Amino acid sequence: MSREKILAAVKFNQPAAMPLPDMEVLNKLTDVRTDLVSKYKAIATAGGSFVYEVSGFDEIKTIINNEFKAGVKIISALNELSDYIYAETVKHEDGHTFADVELTVLRTQLGVAENGALWLTEKDMGSRVLPFIAQHLAVVISKDDFVPTMAQAYQTIGDADYGYGSFISGPSKTADIEQSLVIGAHGPRSLSVFILS
Amino acid sequence: MSTATTKDHPHLAAEFNRDEPRVNWHDETLWWVRAKRDIAAHKLPEWELLRETASQIKFNVLSNLSTYLEQFEANATKNGIIVHWAADATEHNQIVHGLLEQKGITKMVKSKSMLTEECHLNEYLKEQGIDVIDSDLGERIVQLANEPPSHIVLPCIHKKKEEIGDIFHEHLGSAKGESDPKILTETARQHLREVFLTRRAALTGVNFAVAETGEFVICTNEGNADMGAHLAEIHIASMGIEKLIPERKHLGVFLRLLTRSATGQPITTYSSHFSKPQEGTEIHIVIVDNGRSIQLGREEFRNSLKCIRCGACMNTCPVYRKSGGHSYHTAVAGPIGSILAPNLDMKKYADLPFASTLCGSCSNVCPVKIDIHDQLYKWRQVIVKEGYSPKAKTMAMKAMALTLASPTLYRMGGKTGRLVFKYVPFAVNNKLNPWYNQREMPKAPDESFGEWYAKRKGAKNS
Numbered sequence: 001m002s003r004e005k006i007l008a009a010v011k012f013n014q015p016a017a018m019p020l021p022d023m024e025v026l027n028k029l030t031d032v033r034t035d036l037v038s039k040y041k042a043i044a045t046a047g048g049s050f051v052y053e054v055s056g057f058d059e060i061k062t063i064i065n066n067e068f069k070a071g072v073k074i075i076s077a078l079n080e081l082s083d084y085i086y087a088e089t090v091k092h093e094d095g096h097t098f099a100d101v102e103l104t105v106l107r108t109q110l111g112v113a114e115n116g117a118l119w120l121t122e123k124d125m126g127s128r129v130l131p132f133i134a135q136h137l138a139v140v141i142s143k144d145d146f147v148p149t150m151a152q153a154y155q156t157i158g159d160a161d162y163g164y165g166s167f168i169s170g171p172s173k174t175a176d177i178e179q180s181l182v183i184g185a186h187g188p189r190s191l192s193v194f195i196l197s
Numbered sequence: 198m199s200t201a202t203t204k205d206h207p208h209l210a211a212e213f214n215r216d217e218p219r220v221n222w223h224d225e226t227l228w229w230v231r232a233k234r235d236i237a238a239h240k241l242p243e244w245e246l247l248r249e250t251a252s253q254i255k256f257n258v259l260s261n262l263s264t265y266l267e268q269f270e271a272n273a274t275k276n277g278i279i280v281h282w283a284a285d286a287t288e289h290n291q292i293v294h295g296l297l298e299q300k301g302i303t304k305m306v307k308s309k310s311m312l313t314e315e316c317h318l319n320e321y322l323k324e325q326g327i328d329v330i331d332s333d334l335g336e337r338i339v340q341l342a343n344e345p346p347s348h349i350v351l352p353c354i355h356k357k358k359e360e361i362g363d364i365f366h367e368h369l370g371s372a373k374g375e376s377d378p379k380i381l382t383e384t385a386r387q388h389l390r391e392v393f394l395t396r397r398a399a400l401t402g403v404n405f406a407v408a409e410t411g412e413f414v415i416c417t418n419e420g421n422a423d424m425g426a427h428l429a430e431i432h433i434a435s436m437g438i439e440k441l442i443p444e445r446k447h448l449g450v451f452l453r454l455l456t457r458s459a460t461g462q463p464i465t466t467y468s469s470h471f472s473k474p475q476e477g478t479e480i481h482i483v484i485v486d487n488g489r490s491i492q493l494g495r496e497e498f499r500n501s502l503k504c505i506r507c508g509a510c511m512n513t514c515p516v517y518r519k520s521g522g523h524s525y526h527t528a529v530a531g532p533i534g535s536i537l538a539p540n541l542d543m544k545k546y547a548d549l550p551f552a553s554t555l556c557g558s559c560s561n562v563c564p565v566k567i568d569i570h571d572q573l574y575k576w577r578q579v580i581v582k583e584g585y586s587p588k589a590k591t592m593a594m595k596a597m598a599l600t601l602a603s604p605t606l607y608r609m610g611g612k613t614g615r616l617v618f619k620y621v622p623f624a625v626n627n628k629l630n631p632w633y634n635q636r637e638m639p640k641a642p643d644e645s646f647g648e649w650y651a652k653r654k655g656a657k658n659s
Binding site: 002003005006007009010011012013014015016017018019020021023025026029030043047092093095096099112114115116117122127128129132133149150151153154155157159162163164165166167168169170171172173174175176177178179180182184185186187188 | 226229230242243246247249250253254256257259260261262263266267276282283284288332333334335338351352353354356357358361378379381382383385386389390393394410418419420421423424427428438443445446447448449450452453460462463464465466467468469470471472473474475476477484486490491493494496499
């Protein structure tokens with residue numbers, strides 16, 4: 001009932017059709033592909049992320065082993081990091097049991113230099129809640145997978161079909177108490193980014 | 198919220214102004230946020246083009262809104278999302294309650310949604326026996342304090358950490374006198390984690406809904422919307438009809454503007470795109486009109502529907518910063534709220550378009566280029582014409598018009614004024630004169646410019 005009423009009122013009151021603006025100027029203006037890794041690194045670090053440039057997965061393993069105690073629950077979505085629980089084997093129905101996950105390690109194909117954001121879809125996550133419920137999050141990205149701005153990011157995503165996707169740009173944070181920045185609101189207390197050369 | 202009040206902006210602002218150090222702190226804190234916005238904006242050489250593009254996209258949305266709404270509904274439905282339509286606040290609240298009732302759910306976790314504040318959803322659900330917990334830290338704080346948010350992005354910006362410490366001590370069991378933001382945030386994290394893990398229903402707002410794909414985007418820094426939605430059986434997302442954007446690629450414009458304008462961050466920590474429900478769970482979207490289609494028909498004011506709720510106009514507004522969000526007695530405070538609220542209830546919110554100096558700073562920082570201060574000025578004219586302006590102000594204006602139209606009355610008035618200032622200053626230096634509240638009245642000159650000029654001419658001639 002209300003559907004028809006609302007649509008009729010909107011149709012009656014909306015102004016004469018206005019065209020969509022040309023997006024190409026903005027897209028071209030921002031498509032500067034130099035130093036993307038160092039730009040990303042600076043912005044992400046300023047946003048509270050830990051960024052590591054690594055040569056391979058062994059180096060990532062060493063860093064994880066140094067940062068996390070042996071025996072803590074780690075879920076990884078990477079074949080290369082097989083010492084941990086494999087994300088593809090977890091089910092989203094088990095979401096509530098991830099409350100004790102210490103670290104989730106995911107792989108992304110898309111990072112944004114201008115704001116430190118990393119694009120992760122449901123497929124990359126295994127379960128949607130994993131990158132949020134874990135105490136810590138780590139994301140692996142290849143150095144060639146960065147784009148300058150969100151304009152190019154959405155060009156890369158194109159018309160991809162996903163059930164859920166999120167740009168994640170740092171650890172969970174809040175400044176709701178007197179504008180004091182506190183890292184670790186409801187989600188991960190840290191975001192580590194491993195850039196593979 | 199429950200603080201139903203008939204007091205208008207000047208009275209509520211006067212109450213806020215009783216505590217001068219707090220007003221100064223509030224003022225400075227928000228100006229600091231505004232300064233961070235400037236730094237972020239100035240880093241992008243294409244900033245103005247970005248604003249212009251966003252404004253044009255939104256204009257296109259408003260001019261094709263009925264088509265986009267239908268397109269969005271069709272695509273969301275195809276994705277397995279269930280779409281509901283609500284003509285007003287009551288219908289929205291009933292739909293939400295109905296969904297919970299169907300599943301026998303009595304406890305819900307909610308992330309930030311100004312629309313549900315506008316609809317007074319929390320109070321409604323409480324009356325129906327549903328327990329609602331707000332999960333955004335700032336919103337949780339004001340909820341525990343039994344207050345509405347005072348700012349759309351920074352809900353408890355009016356509260357000092359010591360007060361928050363007291364609230365947490367009383368409700369969440371933190372140590373007495375604890376006011377360290379880190380420790381208080383950790384206390385909330387532990388408390389809300391338990392909430393996320395035990396709630397079967399989650400309600401969120403919507404930042405953007407994409408007609409082309411049927412997906413919607415929610416932006417948070419805390420991750421609370423995602424924690425709630427992904428752990429619940431049923432995710433209800435409430436959105437106003439104006440949240441639509443045409444295509445996915447347009448997110449690339451709005452996500453670049455939103456947080457830079459709001460807090461000076463380049464993007465929120467999480468920008469989450471919900472397209473399909475997880476297996477075994479449901480996503481419902483409630484599309485709400487609640488007066489928006491009427492505003493769409495007001496040619497002078499329809500641009501207000503372009504708003505993406507960044508709060509930049511509040512942070513920059515000299516009146517907002519010094520009068521506090523609660524003085525606007527409406528869900529969305531500040532300059533943008535003052536042009537949205539009269540559309541809903543012209544009589545109740547007749548005071549709001551006057552709560553501005555018309556300095557234009559709001560329009561200058563608006564990421565979608567809404568002509569906010571022009572609309573405030575235009576609302577004043579509508580409100581006076583419709584007879585909703587404050588009586589004292591109307592009478593004063595009429596007396597002023599009469600005086601300025603008659604040279605005799607003008608001279609007489611000036612003379613009387615000067616005599617009063619000189620011989621009976623207490624007649625104006627008192628509480629009945631609002632100009633005297635924060636300032637001394639000036640010393641009146643002995644004669645008017647007219648009198649002085651006449652004398653001077655006479656002196657020359659002799």
